[in-house]
Amino acid sequence: MAQTPIDLLIEARYIVPVEPFDTTLEHHSIAIRGGRIEAILPSDEARRLYLAREIVNLPEHIVTPGLVNLHTHAAMTLMRGLADDLPLMRWLHEAIWPAEARHVSHAFVRDGSLLAGSEMLRGGITTCNDMYFFPQASAEAFDRLGLRAVIGITVIDFPSQYASDADDYLNKGLASFESWRGHPLIQFALAPHAPYTVSNRSFERIGTLAEELEIPIHIHIHETADEIAHSLRDFGQRPIARLESLGLLGPNLIGVHAVHLDPQDIERLGRHHCAIAHCPTSNMKLASGTAPVSRLLEQGLSVGLGSDGAASNNRLDLWREMLHATLLAKLSNGDASSLPAHQALRMATLHGARALGLDHRIGSILPGKAADICALRIDDPDSLPLFDPASHLLYVLGRHCVSDVWIDGQRKVKGGELLQISNTELLSVARLWQNKLRQ
Numbered sequence: 001m002a003q004t005p006i007d008l009l010i011e012a013r014y015i016v017p018v019e020p021f022d023t024t025l026e027h028h029s030i031a032i033r034g035g036r037i038e039a040i041l042p043s044d045e046a047r048r049l050y051l052a053r054e055i056v057n058l059p060e061h062i063v064t065p066g067l068v069n070l071h072t073h074a075a076m077t078l079m080r081g082l083a084d085d086l087p088l089m090r091w092l093h094e095a096i097w098p099a100e101a102r103h104v105s106h107a108f109v110r111d112g113s114l115l116a117g118s119e120m121l122r123g124g125i126t127t128c129n130d131m132y133f134f135p136q137a138s139a140e141a142f143d144r145l146g147l148r149a150v151i152g153i154t155v156i157d158f159p160s161q162y163a164s165d166a167d168d169y170l171n172k173g174l175a176s177f178e179s180w181r182g183h184p185l186i187q188f189a190l191a192p193h194a195p196y197t198v199s200n201r202s203f204e205r206i207g208t209l210a211e212e213l214e215i216p217i218h219i220h221i222h223e224t225a226d227e228i229a230h231s232l233r234d235f236g237q238r239p240i241a242r243l244e245s246l247g248l249l250g251p252n253l254i255g256v257h258a259v260h261l262d263p264q265d266i267e268r269l270g271r272h273h274c275a276i277a278h279c280p281t282s283n284m285k286l287a288s289g290t291a292p293v294s295r296l297l298e299q300g301l302s303v304g305l306g307s308d309g310a311a312s313n314n315r316l317d318l319w320r321e322m323l324h325a326t327l328l329a330k331l332s333n334g335d336a337s338s339l340p341a342h343q344a345l346r347m348a349t350l351h352g353a354r355a356l357g358l359d360h361r362i363g364s365i366l367p368g369k370a371a372d373i374c375a376l377r378i379d380d381p382d383s384l385p386l387f388d389p390a391s392h393l394l395y396v397l398g399r400h401c402v403s404d405v406w407i408d409g410q411r412k413v414k415g416g417e418l419l420q421i422s423n424t425e426l427l428s429v430a431r432l433w434q435n436k437l438r439q
Contacts, residue, residue: 003048003050003051004038004049004050005030005033005051005052005053006032006033006038006050007033007035007054008031008032008033008052008054008055008056008371008375008406009029009030009032009046009052009056009093010029010032010063010375010406011029011046011049011055011056011057011058011059011319012027012028012029012030012058012062012063012064012375013026013027013061013077013378014026014061014062014378014389015028015040015062015063015064015086015180015365015391016062016063016064016342016390016393017040017065017365017366018064018342018364019350019351019364019365019366021342022286022342024388024389024390025040027042027043027044028040028041028042028052028323029046030063030365030373031046031049031050031052031335031410032070032371032409033405034409035370035371035408035409035410036368036369036370037201037366038367040365040366040367043316054128054262058404060355060377060378061375061377061378061403061404062375062376062378063376064124064345064365064393065126065350065362065363065364065372066124066126066127066148066349066362066373066378066405066407067124067125067127067318067319067348067352067374068125068127068128068129068305068348068351068352068356068358068363069120069281069305069307069318070128070254070275070303070351070352070355071129071256071304071306071307071308071314072120072128072129072130072307072308072309073130073131073132073308073309073311074113074117074128074132074138074309075104075109075113075115075116075121075132075134075137075313076096076112076132077112077115077116077309077316078103078111078115078433078434078437079309080310080311080314081094081311081314082095082096082099082184082311082437083092083095083311084097084285084314086242086286087254087287088223088224089224089226091312092206099437100133100139100160100161101307102252103433104133104160105134105161106136107137108134109128109134109137109138110134110140110141111141111429111432111433112137112289112427112433113130113132113138113140113141113142114144114421114426115328115426115429115430116310116316117142117145117149117311117410117420118418118426119148119316119317121405121412121413121420122399122405123317123402124318124319124374124376124399124405125147125314125316125318126140126147126148126372126373126374126405126407126412127148127149127150127352127353127356127362127372128148128149128151129148129149129189129191129218129254129277129306129352130142130149130150130151131154131218132152133154133160133161133163133225134162135152135154135172135173135176136176138170139151139176139180139183139186142186143183143185143186144251144393145412145418145420145421146185146410146412146420147183147407147412148362148407150187150189150358151176151180151186151187151189152173152191152263153170153173153174153176153188153191154169154175154191154192154193155169155170155173155191155192155193155202156192156193156197156198157198159195164231166198166199166201166202166205170205170206170209171279173188174187174209175390176315176375177213177215178410180432181199182411185329185408187356188215189215189216189217189218189254189356190209190210190213190216190217190218191217191218191219192206192217193219193220194220194227195219195221195227195231195239195242195344196227196230196239200246203243203246203300204246204247206248206300207247210248210252211395214252215252215318216253216254216357217252218254218256218277219243219254219256219435220255220256221243221258222238222240222258222261222290223256223257223259223260223283224260224289225260225289227239228260229380229404238264238265239435240255240261240265241268244268246270249268249272250272250273250274251272251273251274251275251321252273252357253275254275254277254304254355254356255269255275255276255277255305256276256277256279257277257278257279257283257288257291258276258278258288258291258296259283259288259290259291259346260287260371261291261292261295261296266292266296267299268298268435270301273300274302275351275355276291276296276302276303276304276305276308277299277304277305277352277355278291278321278325279304279305279313279321279369280305280310280324280325281313281315281320282306282307282308282309282312282313285312285313290332291326292332293325293328293329293339294329294332294338302352302354302355303347303351304347304348304351304353304355305321305322305325305347305348305351305352306321317398318348319398319399321393322347322348322393323344325339325344325347326340326341326344326394338376340391341390341391341394341395344394345394349362349364350363351363370407370408370409371406371408372407373404373405373406374400374404375403375404375405376393376397376402377401377403378392378397380401383396383397396429402416403415
């Protein structure tokens with residue numbers, strides 16, 4: 001029987017495909033052609049059936065889908081550690097917003113996004129959902145790296161270095177959206193910052209545009225108790241109820257943080273099939289609270305994981321977010337069986353993809369999907385012995401174990417090293433902005 005020609009065959013000790021759920025495959029291979037997954041099958045059989053232009057043998061590795069960072073502010077990597085150990089509103093008013101007013105520009109966002117994208121790729125993140133100013137600059141950086149990205153058209157009802165008012169933010173963001181339309185890896189979302197920074201009028205326009213353009217809405221909601229108190233004072237409603245009254249709740253809405261929820265909030269989110277971006281490390285660091293993740297999952301919501309920005313985390317590390325999410329769930333529920341390893345990995349992959357409307361393309365290792373793939377080494381003495389590959393991913397390994405990453409079947413990381421940009425260039429960028437922000 002003639003062998004079928006393919007571009008790439010990845011042979012792995014273990015594959016955790018995410019779909020089917022709770023599955024681990026041993027000594028299997030992934031056949032890839034034209035950037036898509038052709039088949040997942042036992043390695044011996046794959047060698048018989050396929051003639052690969054390239055074979056990558058990963059004998060001491062666990063292979064997973066590429067991770068989906070459902071919420072980040074990539075350019076804020078340039079402010080990593082700038083104002084640690086402050087509560088959210090002091091952090092914003094005293095440190096972050098003044099620094100942004102002095103420094104944010106097209107160059108700032110491009111360079112910060114290059115640093116962030118490189119960090120994410122090295123950590124196995126193949127898709128990010130970004131929210132920041134100058135979306136054109138973010139797109140340029142992610143395009144250079146070959147990172148899959150959904151870029152937010154940020155909207156705030158006050159001026160910044162980028163735009164003068166909500167209409168200006170939208171008009172500039174929509175121009176970027178049009179200029180990247182049809183790009184294989186770059187897509188856009190509408191990204192109103194938060195209910196406390198966006199007016200009803202702006203929300204109504206955002207809702208109309210999201211429906212017309214068929215793109216997601218990406219927004220911070222219910223991050224702090226103060227946010228809810230101020231909404232009740234100013235609007236007579238909790239923020240989620242206000243968004244419902246404005247027609248914004250729906251399957252295309254990605255609510256970020258969602259920490260302070262009452263039963264009615266959860267019911268509303270579930271009834272409208274909204275998605276949530278859970279950012280456990282940022283929530284802990286800013287003392288915002290613990291999101292009721294188990295209850296949200298029980299309501300059938302897609303709950304993905306986000307790193308938030310490096311100014312409030314301070315790492316863009318989804319392996320750490322998985323660990324923190326599961327430990328917080330166990331602690332808050334008083335139940336060690338809460339959020340087990342396969343579920344946490346599902347949140348970091350398929351749930352994030354579903355929230356972005358991309359689950360037909362990414363989020364699991366299935367035939368027909370894009371070959372967005374991450375491999376982690378398990379041949380270090382600190383990583384052995386190994387009894388359960390899925391739990392090992394969560395409790396033992398980390399981003400330092402990521403050895404290889406592919407997006408659309410194209411290798412982006414090899415042996416832990418980026419192929420698109422040098423460390424020398426990245427260090428130069430980081431030092432330049434460190435000196436500027438110190439002034």
